[in-house]
Amino acid sequence: MWLDRLTTGSATPSGSLTPSRPYSPAPRKSSHLSPSQRSGLGLSANRSSSTLDLLSANTSTTSLGQPSKLSNGSALRFEEKPPPDVPDPLNVLRHILGRSEEGLQEGKRHEQTNSLALRDVDFGGLSLQEFADQETPLQPSGLNQTIDVSAKENRQKYEDFHASIAECDRVLKTVESYLTNFKAELGQVSAEIENLQARSIQLNAKLDNRRNVEKLLGPAVEDISLSPFTVRSIAEGPIDETFVRALNEVEARSAIIEAKEKASEQVQALHDLKPILDDLKAKAIERIRDYIVAQIKALRSPNINAQVIQQQTFMRYKDLYIFLARNHAVLGDEIAQAYVNTMRWYYSSHFTRYQQALASLQVHAFDQYDLLGSEPAPARRNAASKSGPQHRDVFGLGRREDVMKSKNDSALPAYLVEDSKTAHYLEVPFRNFNLALVDNVCAEYAVVTEVFSTSTLQQISRRVTDIFEPTFTMGHNLTKQLVEDTNDCLGILLCVRLNQHFAFELQRRKIPAADSYINYTNILLWPRFQKVMDLHFESLKKVPTSTNRGAAAAFSLVGGSDSRSSMAPHAITQRFGQFLQGILMLSAEAGDDEPVANSLGRLRAEFEALMGKLAKGAGDASKRSRFLYNNYSLVLTIISDTKGKLAEEQKEHFGSLVRDLKGR
Numbered sequence: 001m002w003l004d005r006l007t008t009g010s011a012t013p014s015g016s017l018t019p020s021r022p023y024s025p026a027p028r029k030s031s032h033l034s035p036s037q038r039s040g041l042g043l044s045a046n047r048s049s050s051t052l053d054l055l056s057a058n059t060s061t062t063s064l065g066q067p068s069k070l071s072n073g074s075a076l077r078f079e080e081k082p083p084p085d086v087p088d089p090l091n092v093l094r095h096i097l098g099r100s101e102e103g104l105q106e107g108k109r110h111e112q113t114n115s116l117a118l119r120d121v122d123f124g125g126l127s128l129q130e131f132a133d134q135e136t137p138l139q140p141s142g143l144n145q146t147i148d149v150s151a152k153e154n155r156q157k158y159e160d161f162h163a164s165i166a167e168c169d170r171v172l173k174t175v176e177s178y179l180t181n182f183k184a185e186l187g188q189v190s191a192e193i194e195n196l197q198a199r200s201i202q203l204n205a206k207l208d209n210r211r212n213v214e215k216l217l218g219p220a221v222e223d224i225s226l227s228p229f230t231v232r233s234i235a236e237g238p239i240d241e242t243f244v245r246a247l248n249e250v251e252a253r254s255a256i257i258e259a260k261e262k263a264s265e266q267v268q269a270l271h272d273l274k275p276i277l278d279d280l281k282a283k284a285i286e287r288i289r290d291y292i293v294a295q296i297k298a299l300r301s302p303n304i305n306a307q308v309i310q311q312q313t314f315m316r317y318k319d320l321y322i323f324l325a326r327n328h329a330v331l332g333d334e335i336a337q338a339y340v341n342t343m344r345w346y347y348s349s350h351f352t353r354y355q356q357a358l359a360s361l362q363v364h365a366f367d368q369y370d371l372l373g374s375e376p377a378p379a380r381r382n383a384a385s386k387s388g389p390q391h392r393d394v395f396g397l398g399r400r401e402d403v404m405k406s407k408n409d410s411a412l413p414a415y416l417v418e419d420s421k422t423a424h425y426l427e428v429p430f431r432n433f434n435l436a437l438v439d440n441v442c443a444e445y446a447v448v449t450e451v452f453s454t455s456t457l458q459q460i461s462r463r464v465t466d467i468f469e470p471t472f473t474m475g476h477n478l479t480k481q482l483v484e485d486t487n488d489c490l491g492i493l494l495c496v497r498l499n500q501h502f503a504f505e506l507q508r509r510k511i512p513a514a515d516s517y518i519n520y521t522n523i524l525l526w527p528r529f530q531k532v533m534d535l536h537f538e539s540l541k542k543v544p545t546s547t548n549r550g551a552a553a554a555f556s557l558v559g560g561s562d563s564r565s566s567m568a569p570h571a572i573t574q575r576f577g578q579f580l581q582g583i584l585m586l587s588a589e590a591g592d593d594e595p596v597a598n599s600l601g602r603l604r605a606e607f608e609a610l611m612g613k614l615a616k617g618a619g620d621a622s623k624r625s626r627f628l629y630n631n632y633s634l635v636l637t638i639i640s641d642t643k644g645k646l647a648e649e650q651k652e653h654f655g656s657l658v659r660d661l662k663g664r
Contacts, residue, residue: 223256224269226276234284239291244319250280251323285328288320292335299342306346307443314451325454336452340466347440348470351433355474357414358433359481362423366488370394372575373539373610395575397490397582403427404497411436426482427494433478434521438502441468441514457512464513472517479524489532490582493596496525497586526595533599536579540606543572545613567623570614573631576607577638580650588644597646604653629661 226249233246254277257270295313299306314321325332368374372395411432445464452460465472483492503518580600587596611631615624636654639647 223253223260224267224273226250226253226273226280231276231280234280234287239287239317239320244317247284247319247323250277250284251326253277254281281327285324285331288324289331289335292321292324293338296335296338296342299346306343310447315447318451318453321451322454325452332454336455336463339451340463343444343467344470347444347468348474351437351471351474354414354417354436355433355478357417358429358478360418361420361429363429363482364423364425364488366394366486366491368487368535370487371539372536372572372579372607373541373543393578395490395582396578397585400425400427400490400494401585403431403494404501409435409439411439425494426486426488426491427498430479430482430495431498433475434498434502437468437471437475437517438505438514440471442506442509442511444468445511445513461513465516468513468517472514472520475517476520476524479521483525483528487532487535489529489536490579490586492525492529492532493583493586496522496529499525530595530599533603537602537606540572540603540610543610545610545617567618567626567630569631569634570611572607572610573634576603577635580604580635581639581642584639584642584644584647584650587646588642590644590646600646600650604650625661629658632657632661 230246230249233242234250237243237246253273257274257277260267260270295309298304298309321332321335324335417432441464444467445460448460448464448467452463455463479495483495486492499518499521503515506512506514506518580603583596583600587594590596611628615627618624618627632654636651636658639650639654642651
């Protein structure tokens with residue numbers, strides 16, 4: 001029976017082991033397993049070829065119906081054709097199993113030989129399994145022994161192949177389970193991604209809505225809210241920039257709440273916030289009061305530099321007093337008055353010490369002997385002086401004008417003044433005291449303007465005036481002390497020019513607080529200048545004159561009693577020329593409203609009258625003219641380098657006199 005199935009229906013020769021059924025023309029799926037992975041299927045290169053050949057050789061075809069002729073291609077509904085660049089799967093399998101074409105041909109010839117030998121085997125009505133299981137007696141025939149050995153080998157090969165297929169099935173089931181789980185997980189991940197996308201869309205929509213709400217409600221909420229940090233800064237924090245910013249925030253919230261209350265907006269948050277703001281304001285006012293009072297007390301410390309405290313405390317935290325003045329005006333005025341009293345004591349004490357240092361300076365004394373018509377210098381060499389040495393230029397300006405042109409805008413320190421052993425003119429202490437006073441007035445005015453900015457300009461100016469009132473009085477007393485007993489007319493005029501310079505400087509800096517001090521200083525200086533000029537007039541009137549030549553030559557510059565020496569310029573002419581030059585140099589920019597022009601006119605008239613009297617003792621008319629010419633020519637020569645309106649008038653006047661006398 002088994003032989004019939006083996007021999008009948010075979011399309012190949014009887015000895016061929018080549019499978020009679022054609023393989024399906026459908027494209028085979030290429031394996032994704034590497035050769036190393038294929039070894040797990042239980043197949044080996046040494047046995048795979050024979051196993052496949054035996055499988056092909058023992059495949060039955062008689063018990064099965066003749067397969068219908070397949071069309072070219074697969075019977076599947078959707079045929080998948082392999083790509084043109086994919087190699088034939090059978091060749092790939094043969095290559096894997098290590099079978100070559102020559103080996104296949106040899107195997108086919110061996111199978112045909114075995115097939116011819118197996119046709120004569122008698123199975124005795126047994127099945128193939130039964131026939132294989134029965135004990136076959138050893139036959140002497142070599143053919144039977146060959147068949148028995150071949151059957152055992154085939155059985156072993158089939159069992160190995162079956163185990164390989166089972167192992168492959170297990171691996172495939174594992175892969176299938178893994179792929180199934182992976183697909184399920186991918187489905188879950190995809191669902192989660194879709195869920196996340198939906199949630200993201202919802203969150204974006206909520207975020208946009210929140211932004212729109214914040215854009216509308218944010219400013220309103222900000223206006224009626226106060227951060228805890230601000231509250232802690234005001235209640236417990238140190239007095240610094242953070243405290244100032246917190247004050248500004250509290251004031252801003254207070255202004256907003258007041259505006260909303262005036263607009264009759266009934267918001268509960270406003271009523272909740274207003275008591276907190278009131279408490280914060282009260283606490284801030286208390287802390288600001290204590291802080292400013294402590295700083296004012298520090299100004300009264302000995303040897304303290306007030307400018308350091310003013311710069312680092314009052315001006316740096318000027319918003320503190322502004323907040324105090326806005327929220328408690330009465331307390332603000334009291335603190336401002338305490339500051340004024342403290343600084344008043346501060347400047348008074350310091351300028352008192354400075355005035356005492358200036359009083360220790362040696363100042364040249366000018367008395368009644370230092371007038372134009374006083375007795376000659378040799379006659380008063382032994383005259384006692386009140387203070388200071390007598391080696392000085394009485395009528396000439398000399399280098400005294402340098403005090404006006406000095407580029408040093410700082411006053412002499414007190415310790416340098418005390419150590420000075422040099423005699424000075426009266427304008428030196430006047431300049432140093434007033435220069436220090438003006439600088440301090442400007443500095444204090446700037447501080448008061450910054451700190452007490454809530455006050456008007458009139459109030460600020462009045463406070464600065466109150467601060468420096470004792471100091472102004474001290475300056476006036478110093479001016480009186482310097483000029484009331486002196487006949488130094490040029491020194492007084494220098495003080496007038498210095499005072500004018502200080503007035504211009506105050507106007508340039510826009511400091512009106514010291515205007516009263518400047519004006520009163522002018523009141524002290526100009527009358528004294530006029531009085532000294534009157535003393536010069538009187539001294540010229542009292543100059544002794546005589547008709548003899550000796551009297552005319554008594555005050556001549558060269559001395560002697562001969563007629564030639566009597567024509568020389570008079571000593572008073574030299575004094576008058578130097579004195580006139582000094583006044584003209586100090587009045588180069590003087591206006592017509594000053595009394596200098598009138599005083600010079602009177603002085604010139606008295607000088608010409610004196611020259612006329614002295615000329616009478618010179619002799620005849622020609623000598624008198626010669627004498628006047630020499631004196632007027634000397635005056636013109638001395639004042640020739642002066643500039644200004646008054647100088648031009650004087651030069652023109654004396655020039656005309658010289659020309660008239662020269663023509664005679």
